[in-house]
Amino acid sequence: MFLEIAKVVKHIHFVIEDAEAFHLLILNAPKIASCAKPGQFLMVKISNNFDPLLRRPFSIFFCEKEKIAILYKVVGKGTKLMTYWKEGDNVNILGPLGNGFKVYSLSSIWLLAGGAGIAPLFFLAKVLKKKKANFKFIWGLRYKVHSELLAFLKENFDITIYTEDGSLGYQGLIMDGVKKFFDKKKPNFIYACGPLPMLKALAIWNKDKKIPMQISLETNMACGIGACLGCVVSTKAGYCKVCQDGPIFDVEEIIWK
Numbered sequence: 001m002f003l004e005i006a007k008v009v010k011h012i013h014f015v016i017e018d019a020e021a022f023h024l025l026i027l028n029a030p031k032i033a034s035c036a037k038p039g040q041f042l043m044v045k046i047s048n049n050f051d052p053l054l055r056r057p058f059s060i061f062f063c064e065k066e067k068i069a070i071l072y073k074v075v076g077k078g079t080k081l082m083t084y085w086k087e088g089d090n091v092n093i094l095g096p097l098g099n100g101f102k103v104y105s106l107s108s109i110w111l112l113a114g115g116a117g118i119a120p121l122f123f124l125a126k127v128l129k130k131k132k133a134n135f136k137f138i139w140g141l142r143y144k145v146h147s148e149l150l151a152f153l154k155e156n157f158d159i160t161i162y163t164e165d166g167s168l169g170y171q172g173l174i175m176d177g178v179k180k181f182f183d184k185k186k187p188n189f190i191y192a193c194g195p196l197p198m199l200k201a202l203a204i205w206n207k208d209k210k211i212p213m214q215i216s217l218e219t220n221m222a223c224g225i226g227a228c229l230g231c232v233v234s235t236k237a238g239y240c241k242v243c244q245d246g247p248i249f250d251v252e253e254i255i256w257k
Contacts, residue, residue, distance in 0.1 A: 037100030114194020140174025
């Protein structure tokens with residue numbers, strides 16, 4: 001874990017009308033980039049003032065040499081302020097934090113992302129590609145995304161997309177895709193990240209199938225290092241800290257409410 005003053009290399013805003021808006025922030029952070037693993041995250045200081053006071057957690061989207069990237073959506077004051085950061089600005093970041101995915105080179109792997117949950121899975125997919133693993137990537141969204149973001153993602157590998165309104169890819173929820181493709185070819189491992197309702201639906205669907213599955217939990221965090229107990233989740237082993245014991249868990253560990 002390093003406390004690093006990173007410099008903004010590039011900040012791309014994938015924002016158009018009637019589409020889900022995403023922002024890609026690329027930072028020069030050689031210390032963190034040298035040891036980050038898929039599934040780990042950063043705690044980012046938003047302001048030098050006391051408002052916002054707390055750092056914000058972000059999964060690492062990818063690492064390239066001395067650079068790390070964050071793909072984020074505006075969900076509140078902190079992320080709104082981030083959109084004003086420009087090339088050359090300094091950003092105070094802490095990381096890499098948490099555990100990472102256990103990376104397997106298997107014959108049939110699924111990556112299942114919901115919304116901004118694509119971030120840690122994109123990093124994982126880049127590693128799996130280097131290992132020449134065979135994987136299927138499915139991304140569920142409410143509606144379409146900017147064509148330039150889609151082109152950027154698909155430069156790396158094919159991604160099957162489901163949108164609730166049918167404005168991009170297949171119409172439906174990501175679980176519709178899961179059921180459809182499961183009937184064609186069963187995976188022998190699943191990685192997933194997305195909203196809790198999506199992960200719960202996956203856990204219920206998988207209960208009788210018992211496919212090994214690792215999930216990355218998205219939750220609010222205050223410190224990111226296990227000190228505040230603000231991100232605990234109920235598991236079969238008791239309460240666990242998402243920031244320290246996770247954010248990666250085996251799906252059967254979680255007690256879903």
